[in-house]
Amino acid sequence: MTADTDPWLGALFHGWVHLVTLFLMLLVAYAIIGLCWNRGFRPADRGPVVPWASLILGFGLVLLLRRFNEDLLAAGIIAVAVIIGGLLSRNAEPRGLWVPAMLIAVLLGLGSNLSALLLTTATALVLLLSARQGR
Amino acid sequence: MSRNVRKRGTAGLVITGLVGITLIAGAVFLGPRLAWSIASSAVASTVLDGLAEGPDDHQLPVIELLLEEAGGKGTEAHMLLEGTRYPVRVTTPEPLDEDPGVYELDLLEPPDMLPFRRCRLFRPASTDMLQEHMALWLAGDMGVAVPFDALVFLRVDGRDAGVMQLREMVGPELEQARGRSPLAVKVIDALEHGDHVARKVIALPQDTVLTRYAVRDSLERHVNIDACVRLLAVQRMLNATVLENAWVTGGADGRIYPVLTAASLMDGPAPDSAATGNALFAWIEEDAELRARRDRYLEEARKRYVEQEVFAEQWRQEERALMPSLLQDRSKMARIVEGHPYRYGYSVRRAVRSSTASRNTAIRYWMDMAP
Numbered sequence: 001m002t003a004d005t006d007p008w009l010g011a012l013f014h015g016w017v018h019l020v021t022l023f024l025m026l027l028v029a030y031a032i033i034g035l036c037w038n039r040g041f042r043p044a045d046r047g048p049v050v051p052w053a054s055l056i057l058g059f060g061l062v063l064l065l066r067r068f069n070e071d072l073l074a075a076g077i078i079a080v081a082v083i084i085g086g087l088l089s090r091n092a093e094p095r096g097l098w099v100p101a102m103l104i105a106v107l108l109g110l111g112s113n114l115s116a117l118l119l120t121t122a123t124a125l126v127l128l129l130s131a132r133q134g135r
Numbered sequence: 136m137s138r139n140v141r142k143r144g145t146a147g148l149v150i151t152g153l154v155g156i157t158l159i160a161g162a163v164f165l166g167p168r169l170a171w172s173i174a175s176s177a178v179a180s181t182v183l184d185g186l187a188e189g190p191d192d193h194q195l196p197v198i199e200l201l202l203e204e205a206g207g208k209g210t211e212a213h214m215l216l217e218g219t220r221y222p223v224r225v226t227t228p229e230p231l232d233e234d235p236g237v238y239e240l241d242l243l244e245p246p247d248m249l250p251f252r253r254c255r256l257f258r259p260a261s262t263d264m265l266q267e268h269m270a271l272w273l274a275g276d277m278g279v280a281v282p283f284d285a286l287v288f289l290r291v292d293g294r295d296a297g298v299m300q301l302r303e304m305v306g307p308e309l310e311q312a313r314g315r316s317p318l319a320v321k322v323i324d325a326l327e328h329g330d331h332v333a334r335k336v337i338a339l340p341q342d343t344v345l346t347r348y349a350v351r352d353s354l355e356r357h358v359n360i361d362a363c364v365r366l367l368a369v370q371r372m373l374n375a376t377v378l379e380n381a382w383v384t385g386g387a388d389g390r391i392y393p394v395l396t397a398a399s400l401m402d403g404p405a406p407d408s409a410a411t412g413n414a415l416f417a418w419i420e421e422d423a424e425l426r427a428r429r430d431r432y433l434e435e436a437r438k439r440y441v442e443q444e445v446f447a448e449q450w451r452q453e454e455r456a457l458m459p460s461l462l463q464d465r466s467k468m469a470r471i472v473e474g475h476p477y478r479y480g481y482s483v484r485r486a487v488r489s490s491t492a493s494r495n496t497a498i499r500y501w502m503d504m505a506p
Contacts, residue, residue, distance in 0.1 A: 010173055013161040017177035020154055025182065052143070069465070111465070113185030 022066075022108060026058055029104050029120045036127035037094055047093055054098060057084075058105035065109025078106050179482035180467060187483070190462035194455070195298070198256070199290040200225075200238060214240060221246070238289075239304065245312070250283045251303035252312050259286070259300045261399075263490035264461070265453055268300060270398035272449065274369045277436055279362065280309075280383070280394040286453070288460040297464040298457065305381055305396050316387040322394070323382050326415065332357055333384060333391060340418035351422070358415070359392035364425055366393050367416060368432035372440075374403030374500055378416075401496050433504070441501045450494045454487075461486055 027050060034049040041047075061081050065074055085102035089095055100123045107116035162170035199215040202225065214223045224241040238256040245252045260267060268284055275281040282303035289296040303312070307319035326333045336357050339350050354360060370378050379397040386392060419425045440446035461467065461483050 009161070009164055010169065013165060013170065014173045014177045016157060016161070017174045018181050020158070021178050021181040048143075108185075111185045112188050113182065114188050117186075 019063075022062055023059055025113070025116075026062060026105060026108055027055065029108075029116060030055055030058065030101060032120055033097060033100065033104075033123045033127060034094075036124040037097055039128060040130070051094060053092070054094075054101045058101055061102065061105040062109040065106065066111075069110070074110070081106060176482050176485055179484045184462065184467075184483050187462045191459040193288050193460050193463065195457065195460045196285065196287045196301075197290065198287045198299075198301070199293075200240075201292060203292050211243065214242075216249075221249075245308075247314070250312055252308040253304040253306055254283075255302050255304050256287070256289060256299045257302070259298065261489070261493070263486055263493050264298060264300075264457060265450065265490055266400045266493050267398060269446075269450055269453065270373050270375075270400040271302075271395065272453075273372060273400075273436075273440070273446065274366075274395050274398055276445075277369050277372065277432065278365045279369050280392060281398075282394070282396065283312075286457055286460075288464070295463070295465060297467060298460050305394055309383060309394065310386055318385070320386050321384045323384065326382055326391070326413075329382065329384055329391075333382065336391060337414055340414050347422070350418075354415075354418075357391060359388070359390045360419065360425070361428075362392040363415065363419055364429050365432055366395065367419060368429045368436065369395070369398075371405050371429075371433055371504075372436050372501070373398055374401045374405050374497075375399060376403055376406065400493060401500060437501050437504055441498060447494060447498060450490075454490055457486075458483070 030050045034051070038046040038049065061077070064077050068074060068077060081102045082099065085098040088098040092098070100119065104116050104119055104123075107113075107119060158174070161174075165173070196217060200223075201213040201215065212223055212225050214221045222243040224243060226239040226241060227237060236258050239253070240256070241253050242249065242251075259265075264286065268286055271281045271284045282305050284300065284302045287299055287301045289299040305322055307322065309322065310316040310318070310320050321329070323329045323333065326337045336354065339345070339353055342350060345353070351360075366378065366380060375398065378395070380393045380395050382391055383394050384391050420429070467482070467486075
């Protein structure tokens, strides 16, 4: 490894590990609420633990907010994401999970890991304690 | 299991495998130690630093550079320091449209309350961000002339640039900035590069005709010998291999004295007198009385910093002031591998761990020093 490529590769590696870590954090959060959501259904009716669409949309949101963290721009991105989450909740499975999923992604994107952890826990508890008919 | 589920499972495995391969490739190209260091910092800064929400307000001074008003290198810009606007000339050697990581500033209308006229803002070189700052603090506390040095939080044109070190650039205005003299001094990097008096000072210790007392009398007239003795004591306290010092001539008391321009903590071993490469320092260390004075300064410092815990308390104070700014710093940058010249982001966890290790290493070294 030459002195010219080493810093570039080091910075790339740092950024890459950062992104992989963010993805894993989001994946774990979605897996927790996905498992709790599925607990309310019979095995035959259960969907995927982590829907790919919500994971990709959520990760995109995390990346956007990490990149554009100025107040106004971030507020716009969050507003659009919540509206899209709300619309998807009416039409796509798992209904009702899109908005909390978007909000968890928003919090991770803003670097508020503790809030994201708390929201994940609260969502998981609500899903575990709520009746299936409500979904 | 349905075909779709199997396909999705396979796709997930392939993606996980590809990510794993990129991480292994990084470790191979960078070497396991550097790769581990970078990866652990990236994970810690992503996961742990985000847990500290709403950190306290900055305790470090906040400096904002308004460079957009400047037309480029060498033109006038402004510096906001704690709400006060100072016109500055930016002499940064690198283009300003990129983040150079170093800003050199000349204050155009320097106020009396600022202890410097020219300064340099740069990213702290050590992982704990405190080593160099504390080394200069210790040297100043032991009575050696040092440049003003402080950790600050820097913003450039409204964007956070993170925690930086502000250090006075030692120059002719050294004594003016400290209110010691209205006149400019001359700063030279080595006595050989000075005027005839400075060159005479270098030649005196080698004069075989003069007795040792005569040499000492002559030196005392031209050089602040006590400042030199203190500097040699500081070198041993810092366990520094090299002394990075300049010489000030034309000062208020008319005598030449050394000024430390940079310092680091525990990068030793400190050399014996023959290895200093400076005839004046070598002569001082050969003199039994001056050597005894140096050892007395060392012992006094050791008592003050270890037994009275002044050093540890000062370090903790600096650390407490640093942490809120470090937690707010989204682009945390420092050298994360000792001796590695490049900089990457790193985590607060690393800063705290490294800070404790550095402080304890210094204190242990002083405890082991022979009284």
